[in-house]
Structures are given as structure tokens and as C-alpha cells.
Amino acid sequence: MSQSRTSTTSTPLSTTTSQSLSPTTTITAPPKRGLEPPKGNYSPIYTGSDKGCPSGKVPVTFTYDPGNKVVTSVSLRGSFNDWGEWPMKEINGTWTITVCLGPGKYQYKYFINGQWVKDMSDDGTGRPYDPDADGYVDDGYGGKNAVRIVEGSAAFYVDFDPSDPAYLSIADNRTVIRFEVKRGTVGSATLVTDRGNYTMRLQVWWNSKEMWRAEIPVVEPVKYYIVLNSVDGERFAVLNTSKNPFFSFDGVDRFPQLEWVSNGITYQIFPDRFKDGNRSNDAPALDHDELLFNQVNPGKPVLSNWSDPITPLHCCHQYFGGDIKGITEKLDYLQSLGVTIIYLNPITLSGSAHGYDTYDYYRLDPKFGTEEELREFLDEAHKRGIRVIFDFVPNHCGIGNPAFLDVWKNGNASPYWDWFFIKQWPFKLGDGNAYLGWWGIGSLPKLNTTNPEVREYLIGAALHWLDFGFDGIRVDVPNEVLDPGAFFSELRKRVKEKHPEAYLVGEIWKLSPEWVKGDRFDSLMNYALGRDILLNYAKGLLSGETAMKMMGRYYASYGENVVAMGFNIVSSHDTSRVLTDLGGGSLGDTPTNESIQRLKLLSMLIYTLPGTPVTFQGDERGLLGDKNHYDEQRYPIQWNEVNGDVLNHYRALAELRRKTPALRSSAIRFYTAEGGIMAFFRGHNDEVLVIANSWKSPAELELPLGEWKVVWPENHAEGIVSGTIKVPPISVLVLERG
Template identity: 60%
Template structure:
């Protein structure tokens, strides 16, 4: 075999080699915050959105923004232009609350100057929106979060901007003579602000002109924006609608290379809703927003749309398509600002409705499955309090958290899940084994030695289940019932998920949460001394050490077999066979 042929084989293998994992992701709980609707820490900035709201400059869809008390009614402008006053100081004030839930990462919806409540129509990527506070407020939030071992990622919107974006305003005023004309795709000029027929815009929405990311100057501008906010102290970025970005594949490869070269532990998440493992090959994202896992599989199972057999098959297929390194970095979300509340999806009703017992059981079953997947479970603000809300009613799922209302049962359940996620080493590995089941049962093990077992029953009646071989004990039951293993079997209550552990195995550790120190815009992690078992298991470190050896042996074996086969073929040809 020629050296060139060997080189080709090696190159093909290297493209399949897992890329470096952002290890801190796999052992924490994530929490999404929609700033205007989380908590009002500074009433002094409540009306500042009035000076930037897009409705004042839109020449096609005119209107007036609404400013409402915290418990005010939902209006037709609730999605985008009804302001309640939540801000960055409010997030800082609730950090201890988040820590109580076991949260180790905050994902902030856009906080940069924009023309709406949601912030996806950016006016200035380099400024904190005055309605949310100041740059100092942001730095305080980051510092206080890091002190508590909580990382923070920001929402990055590279595809489109708002009508007030400075470069688009220049094009609007000066037309083809504008220095920024090629930053956009303009169909006609002059035009009215908000006229979707005059320029390329996101999903045909005139208030969201798209950036021409094929333009080298635009790409560099966006990359510099990402680097700037990482230098301020953010720990990663969630990228909005990457599939809609013009020239997306090349841009995200370039963005990743630059970001990872300076911040190798920065976490990069892409908002892709369907199953697209081709984006997880080390050239774009560390994870997708795993709606496919969270909604198509886990939520469908919790609702009873999928039985256990089908859910098991889909779960197996999902993990078979991604690398083990990717599984451990999963951004595992089920509900968000873009979906109805998951409790509503499970039959809990709309805003201010009182969820029934069945929907609460389904929620607790679902969240138990979410927290025991490889990677990071991500909770949308308020889900841990039993909040409901329909997307169909002006996105009422984004309604402000009413802090005087709490479903204690749901809250205590999420606290317990956070504790288990933070203290069971097997749940911090990237390993999952989906078991073969029938009927309503879904089951899988976690950990290198299958030391944790998760079993769920989405039926309305009890179901007996024979446990895998081993001495198992019940650790947690989502429905709160008392359960015991009986002669290697267990009777699963209706709408329940349980977590079991193998006896005589070190599966639980009271791990001291990590703390962070900020020095010269570089975040370093320090862990307080502990006599307990580390979240990183020895097997994982051993695999990191031996993996190159196994790789070399496998490639060498392949080459040897190929040489033997080629020689045999040549011999047969020489003999005229």
C-alpha cells in the first residue's frame, strides 16, 4: 500500500475523531432567563425602552409600546413590545435562589440595545440595553455569578438586526453610496423602514433585516463582537437561528476557530431544533439546543404520545448519531421562551390555571428524564415553580414570574433533581445505555459501570418491571411514593420515573461546587478541597490517556489487513484466477 493511500485513510479517520469536550458542561444544571420577565431589581430603568422601541421608527407597522405593572394583563403586544421592568440587577438579586436549585449556568436571552422586549432586533451589539441596566451592572452579575460557581452565556444574533441598527440606518439614509450598502441585500431604494419587499429580512419580517454574512467585513465585525463579550467575562454563547445565516457553514467554522483559539473552554450552542448531528463534528457547535431530544422524544413520551418501546428506539438512534463527547455537552432543553410551558404541554392549562395532579405527575416524570440524560438539563425560568402559559396567546409563556406564587411540590422536586445532578458522579459522565423494553416502560443506565438505573412508566396503571442483574436500591421516585425492590423486580406506579443505584458502589458524592476567580478577563476554575469522590471518574481520565493508543492500534490493524488483502488480490491476478 502506498504511503499516500495510508495518509488518505488516516485523514478520513481523523475527521471522525471526537473533538475536545467542554468538560464543565456535563456536571451542571442550566437555567434560561428572559430578562424583562424575570425580576425587577431597578425600577429606575423601567421606562427606558420607550426611547428605543422599534414601533416608533417602523414606517409600515406603527404602534405604541406598552409599559405594565409586574402582574398586569397580557396584551396583543406581550410578545415583543409590552415591558414589565425586569433587568440585570434583578438577576443578580436572585443568584442565591438559583444556587439553591443547583444551577451552574445561566443562559441570558439578548441583553444588547434593541427595539423590542425579546432583543433579537439588535441596534448595537456593543452596548448593554439601558432597559436592562449598564455595563457595570452586567459585570457585577458576572462576578457574583462566578463567585457562586455559576457560569453565564449570552445570546448572539448574527443573522439579522433591528431597524435601528446603525449600519442599516446609514443604508436607509444614503442608499448605494452608503459604506455599508453591501452589509445587506437591498432590493430597492429608497424604502420605508419595515418594508419587507425592499430588502432581505428574516422570515419576511420587515423589522428584521438580514446581514450579508458573505461579506468579509460583516463576518469580522460579528466575530469581534463575540470576542469582546467573552473578554468581559461570559463563558460561552448561544447562537440564534444559525441555519438562516447567509453563508452559515463557513462563518461558523471561522467563528469557532477564532473563539476556541482564545477561549478553549468557551461553550458554543446553536439553535437548531431538529436532528442535525452533522453540525456537531467539531467545525461549528459544541451542542445544539436539543429540542429534538427534549420535545420529540422525552416530552412525547411523558405526554403518552410515544410508548416506551418507541421512545427507547428513538433515544438509541439519537445517541448513536452523535459522539460521546457531544452527548456530555448536551444543552438539553424542553421548554423555552419559544414554546408553550411544558406544564401546559402536559395538560396543566394556561396562564393562572391550576394544574391538575396528572399534569404535575407527568411534569415530574419528564424532568426526571431530562436531568438524567448525559449533558446539561436546561430549565426555562419558572418551570421549577409550576408556571403555565400558552404560546398561542401572545406568547403568554413569557409572562413575568410571580414570585408570590409557588407550587411547592414542583419546586422541591426540581431542587432534589438539582442535588442529584450535582452529587451523583454517574450523571456527570457522557455515558448512557438504553435498555430494551416493552409497553410503557422506558429504561436506561448511566455511568461507566452502569451504576445508575433510570426507569419510567408513562401508563395510567402500575407496571411490573424486571431489573437488570445487580443489587439495586431506590434512590428517588418522582411521584413521591415509597418503593422497594422485590426479588429483582419493581412495580412501577403510573406516570412515574425512578432513579436506582447499585448497592456497594460509590455513586453519590457531596461535591463542593466549583468557584471562579476573575483575573485579567480570563476565568479560571478552582475547586474547594473535599474528601469526597470527584465528579470526574477515574475511568474517564483513563480513557483520555489510552484513547490515542487504541486509535493507533486500530489504524495499524486496518492497514495490515488492507495490505494482506491487496497482496492476495495481486497473487490471484498473477495466477490468472
């Protein structure tokens, strides 16, 4: 997409204020009218598909020639895409991709056949992986990243691509249109449509960029273009092409927002450590543990009582007996927390306490109970308005998987030989040097998801459990699955055809919008928001201004429909507990008052941002746990221990979210940030203002015009406020327009 300029003369455009409504408002569509080209003096900016890169950016090509090596997939990952995945295409034996980059210095690596390249300067033959690299730097892990230096000037530009949900999406039954520009270059903007004109407003900002937004309060076919005025007094029209100047949206929502997710509150359960409801199924865990199969690192699993101390096997092979019946017994407790979504860690047959080494994708692990108990759990959850998503592991399986055992026994005579990547045979079970495994771990052989039989086996399993009664799928390490574009596109297509309301969320830890364009996932596990930004802000490590800029980049990268379905997580089975991260101590310690206050601040932000807030089991009870000590964050919940203040706080958060529709909407707009404070609006008409202060000193904030009612905390001394407000240290205030 590039910019060209000409001038034309006629009468100026008129503008009207955009319609901003609450999610429950009944909307009457304005009548259609003829759409006229812009009039007056202006410079056109064409962003249609017949153009190249937008102004201010240049095309940069990356290549890889594998020679005689067998290569099935290559992706580009670097500082320009937060080390996410940009798939490269194979053309005449060479893998290539051309992307638009602004001026700067970038580090990058190739991800080949599901594995990171170690040293970009040497492909094993003395040649660099990319002959056009401008240099190399240490990657911090004993290898080297390649470097590209992009020349150019940061001229005035507009980024707008209506095929990308980041720029056009359907959220809260509205058509949302946004564009990106260089920070501080635009003074005003108008969305001109055949239904009328809508004033566009500055929504979010980050570093040198910002995003402007307008919403059309209907989802119907519309023709449109954008007119903007620069701060220098120039006037521009953002158009499609010179031959077809109007953009056209056909009114079809191809990437629907799941409102049950947007309105929901999620609770993550690690089944073996949640509650033991049936002691009779505890012992079966020992019958098929991975250590019994492993010929390289054999061992003996442990079955412990619920309050027994942690052993070195705690992460993976120390069992405590938690099961499905135990979860069913706690459904009323979860309902009291406002929970409407449960995310279960793996429950299919496996060789560990965590379950990510699947033996049988179609069978419930007997240590968790029977299928009858599972069905009762789902029925009882659904009766309470609670939906359940299950964990799905398509990248690798366990060494007790029958297909892998058949390969171990029969070598290339096995019908499953091409299901895996065998380097040498015969081999010992658990030998990570003999076959590919996840991160080289011999107990987790990697599956060949480019094999149609493997793909059918896995996708069939996902459909099996949705048919059984589950409501969605959390996918483990999708970025490491081979040919993920094809695999997850097929998974989505087949899931949505049969279960259109099923939620698909991928375990991606970084800002990676390429995964949520409408062809793979509905959302990602938003560690990029929860841990990279909000946790560090709650710790006091980021100023309000820095945190808001990082949030701006996050919210600009994703479609508003994706943001509305955000799986907003901070603490999980893979991290230390959030209270530990906030300085509360390790398992068995007594958390400080300051760490509790910081937990309240952080959880408050998670509950007031778009998407579903996710709580890891026990965090709402003030539990502690350090991941670096045998994954002690996974220690069983001791139900006789609770921090009542924290528990009441989480229940109050759920009630605030329930009674404040703006907090469940897709809409967010930044207000200001300074010092330890950041403040943002929620709702389609800026109905709610959320103000956070993560510093230890109080601050004062000038409020937007009008009267505001303090709704959080409920005991705030002032009911109605205007002008300025005092913000206590390490706190959050929530205000509604008076």
C-alpha cells in the first residue's frame, strides 16, 4: 500500500458526530444514500491491493535456499513481529517472503521444520541462512540472530487494510473501522459512508504511532472512504484505488465475536491438584506413568496424600488424586466467583500429572474418573451457565501412545512410521537423540502434522470432545506445530462448521496478530498483555505512560472482535502464582500487605479490560507458589486455607463486571497517563473511566468534563466528582458518567 497525491477542487465535506451506544441499545440503520467523491482540495492516499507498501515503509525480502536439505516449512520471526510467525513460501526450491518495514535495525531468525535455527550465520555448510543479512548478534542462548538494516524516511503515512481485522472488524454488533498514522500528525478525521458521516477519534497510541477509530452502529453492506486533516493543515482522502476509489464492505461477518466469551469470567483448573472427589481412582495414575515406559530416564511415580510435601517429582509425576468428581463438587463455589467459563488442563489418557504427553486423544484418563462422571460434570456446569473448554496437544504426544510404541517395536515396518520424525532405529524409549521431541525432550515425541493421517486423527479427537459436550478448545504450543497455517485453518473450518459457537484459543505468549485473522484462532492466551504489561505495571516497574504505550501497541495489533474475546491471563500452571510474582513470597509464606494491594490492582485491571479475565485455581484465595521450586504453583489447593480479603475482592470484581455493561464491551479508548497513573475509557460512549496508580505515592488526576460517579471502591468517600480526583497509591478507581 503506497501513497500518491493529486489535487482536486470543489465544496468541502461535512462531518457529524459518531454514534456511540451501549451494547444493549436497539439500533435503527440510517437509510442509504449516494456516496460522492471527496470535494475540495485534498491529496489522495490509495491503500488498495494494487499498491505496494504504505508510505514510510519499504519492501524487504528474506530468502533461504536449503540446498539438498529436506524442508517442509519455514517461517520468519524477528523483532519486527515480536518473534511471531510469518510463513515463508517455497518458489523453485527457495523459501522467500517480502514484508513492509519502516526504517530501523531488526534482528530475526528462521524457524525451519518446527525448529529454531541456532546460528543464522552458518547453516552447517559455512553459508549464512540469509545471504542478504547485514550482520549478526548473539541471541542470548548461545546462538546468533541475523540483522537487517532498513533505510528510508518516516514520512507522513496512513496504514489501512480492510482485509485485516485490526482495521475492520465486527464487534458488539457494530462495524468498527480504524487506521494507523504517525503519532501527532492527524488533527481530525471523518469516516464518510453511504449511510452518513462518522467522526473518527484518537483511540490508542504507542511510541511513534497511533490508531484512530469510528464505528458504524450496524452490520450491513456499506461503501466508504476516510478524510483526514493533518496538524500541518493538509487535507487527505484515504481511498481504495484510483479506478475504484470507494472501499466496500459486503456486510458479512466472517470472523464472528463469541459474546459468551466477551461477557464471561474464566477459571483455569489443573485437575490433579484441584479437589479429590473420589479416592478410588487415585491409584490408576501410577499404572501408566511415563517413568514406567522410559528406558533412558526411568523412575517411580509417587501417589501422595492431599497435604503431603512437595517432592522433586512434583511437576510431573507426583499425584494427589484430584479428579472430575472433585470439580463437580466445587461448581457452586465457582459460581459464587461469577465464573462462566472453565478451562481444564489435559484430561485425556497420559503419562504425567500435567497431561501434556498424551497416550490416547479419545479416552478420558481413568485417574480423573469415568466418562459418566465427566458427562455429569458438563451437565451440571451447563445448568449453572458455565461452559467448559479442554486442553488439546497436537504438536507432540507421549511415549506411551500406541502409535509411537508400534514404531519403537517395528521400525519402518510400522504403519505409523511417518507419524513421527525418527532419526535412528532401533531406539530406547525416552531417547531424545533418536527422534524429534518437543524441545528435544525424549518423553514428548513430535507428531508429523503434515501427514494427512495424523491430521485426521488429531482433528477427529478435537471434534470428538466437542461432540461430547465441551464448548471450546485451548491449543498447546500451536506455534511449534508443523505447517500451522494449513493445520489450524482446517481445524477451525471443521470445528466451526459443526460447532459455530466453539471457542478456539491458542497458547501464544507474544504479541502475534497473524494467528487471529479469522482463519485460525478466536483468541490467544494473552500473556503479552497480562504478564509483559500489566504484571510489570502492577509491580511498579513500568510507569503509567510506558504501560499505556505498550497497551496501545497491543490494542492496535488485534481486531476489536479479537480483543473482545481476549483470554486475559497473568498466572497459570506454567508460571509462578501472581501473588508470588508480586512479592508475596513462596508456598507457605505469609504475603505482605503491599503484595496483596498489588494483586488487587492487577486483578482489577484484568477485570476491567475487554475480553474474559482468567484466574488460575487458587489465586482468588491468595495462594503462593514459585515455579522455580518444582512448579510449586501447581500444589493442591488446601481448601481449609484462604485469605478472606482476597476472596471477597474477586467476588466483588465479578459483581462489578456483571452490573457494568461497559466493562464487558469491546470498546476501549485511552484518556491519559502520567507518573504511576494510567486512565482509559470503557464502553461505546466512554461511559466508564478506569484510573490506576501503581506507584506508592498518591496522585491527582484532572477528570474529563462532566460529573462522574465513583463505583469502585464502593466505600469511596466521594460519590459524585468533577474537576479533579485524588488517586490513592497502588489502587484502581472506576467511575461512571453522572
